Amino acid sequence: MPYDKMRAVVARGYGGPKVLRTEEVERPEACGSKVLVEVRAAGVNPVDWRLRRGEFRPLSALAPRRVPGRDVAGTVAAVGEEVRGFEVGDRIFAMLDGVSGGGYAEYAIAGEDAVAMMPENLSFEEAAAVPLAGLTAVQAIRDALHEVTRNAPHACDTGKLVRRKVLVNGASGGVGTFAVQFARISGAEVSAVCSAGNAGLVKELGADHVIDYEEEDFTRHEERYDVIFDVVGNRSFGRCKGALRPGGVYVTTEPGPRNFLSQVLTVPANKKARVVLVRSSGQQLSLLKQLFEAGRLRVVLDSVYPLEEAAQAHAHGEMGHARGKIVLRVDHRRREHDERCVGRS
Secondary structure, three states, X not given: OOOOEEEEEEEOOOOOHHHEEEEEEEOOOOOOOEEEEEEEEEEXXXXXXXXHHOOOHHHHOOOOOOOEOOEEEEEEEEEOOOOOOOOOOOEEEEEOOOOOEOOXXXXXXXXXXXXXXXXXXXOHHHHHOOHHHHHHHHHHHHHHHHHHHHHOOOOEEOOEEOOOEEEEEOOOEHHHHHHHHHHXXXXXXXXXXXXXXXXXXXXXXXXXXXXXXXXXXXXXXXXXXXXXXXXXXXXXXXXXHHHEEEEEEEEEOOOOHHHHHHHHHOOOOOOEEEEOOOOOOHHHHHHHHHHHHOOOOOOOEEEEEEHHHHHHHHXXXXXXXXXXXXXXXXXXXXXXXXXXXXXXX
């Protein structure tokens, strides 16, 4: 394989997992404030297969090369002339910019401000599971708790500061497993909604209470929460409003028109609706790095697939039963073998 080429998973058209094909494409180059990453592992996220299916077609149609993947972990292969914080050989992880991202490939480009050094106690596969899901959880929980504090800064109960109550709906998935842990780290009392089979997992992650969604509907409980984080997007603000305390915040990952309208219409109200649109941040990834190295966070890996089996990874994720994150492993030995074979011919 020529040095300026690389293997990548390319989405040819819209549709099912079979539109994903491993092809030889142009290798990107680092310039300016960009970092070229030799990708060792790439995270698989629901947004990847939603883009593949064409749900965000007006945006994805603008992508010059539809290589999915926003999460990567690997080593720095080259840096642009403006990069100061990283050197060739650094072990890093990052959330990539752009609509599709470009992470399902041997090499990917990331902005310096989106990159952080990898936690020393994580493998490449574990580190690749963190960026999008971890940042989504941090930004959703942190911002919601801050807003609750602003809305009711002096809330007390029998003279003591109330411990905030956070409910995570979809607690055993990629974002949910991080949300449960970060809510616990933030000092909240955490309720986790998941299947009975995942109850033990979310309790290990720090959940104080577990609600089996097959047996109970948390929106009909008498319990009230300061924050409801609807990771899976299957409970609307209208359904959750009654389960919020005064000043409470409902957060969803579902950027549909109804949720954006709820966000606008609840601005003057005492119960808020918010849509979390994750932002890349090397600074926040560095915070997560410290938490991992201190043993306060852990990664839950559902499964690891070779890069060439991205279609199977998508099919597995779309079933909706993954525990934690699905990750692709990138084997650079295959490329090196191909290059040696070309050299002999």
